Amino acid sequence: MEDTDQIRLAKAFLSQLRKPDPQQLRTVVTDDVLWTFPGKASISGEAVGVEGMMARAKVIASHQVEVEIVRAVYGFSGLAVLLHNTGSRKGQILDEYLAAVFQYRGDRISRLDSYLSDVPMMETFFA
Helix, strand or coil: CCCCHHHHHHHHHCCCCCCCHHHHHHEEEEEEEEEECCCCCCCCEEEEHHHHHHHHHHHHCCCCEEEEEEEEEEEEEEECCCCCCCCEEECEEEEEEEEEEEEEEEEEEEEEEEECHHHHHHHHHCC
C-alpha cells in the first residue's frame, strides 16, 4: 500500500470522529478492526468491529472534539498520525496530543492504537 493510500484511509477514519457514518466507516476498516484507547473513561478500552468503533466515535462526536492532524509519520507496514485534540464541555477542557498508530490489512485499516499525552485530562473530559 502506498503512503498516500495510508493517509487517505486514516483521514477518512478520523472524519468519523466528527460525523460518524457506519456505511462510510465500513469502506475504510476491516470487519474485525480493533481500536485500543488508554485510561478508564467511557471511550477507553478495546473497541472491536464497526459497531464498537461507531459507539466510541459517537461519544467523541457528541463531545465536539476538534481533531487536528499535526503530522503523519510512515513506517514499514503502518502509519502513525500525530494529532492535537481540543474541546470544551461543561467546564472541562481537552487539550492533548495523541499518536494514532494505524495498521493495515489489504486496502483497509485493521488496527488502531491510540497513545495520549494526558490520560487524566481525557478521563475528566469524558467522565
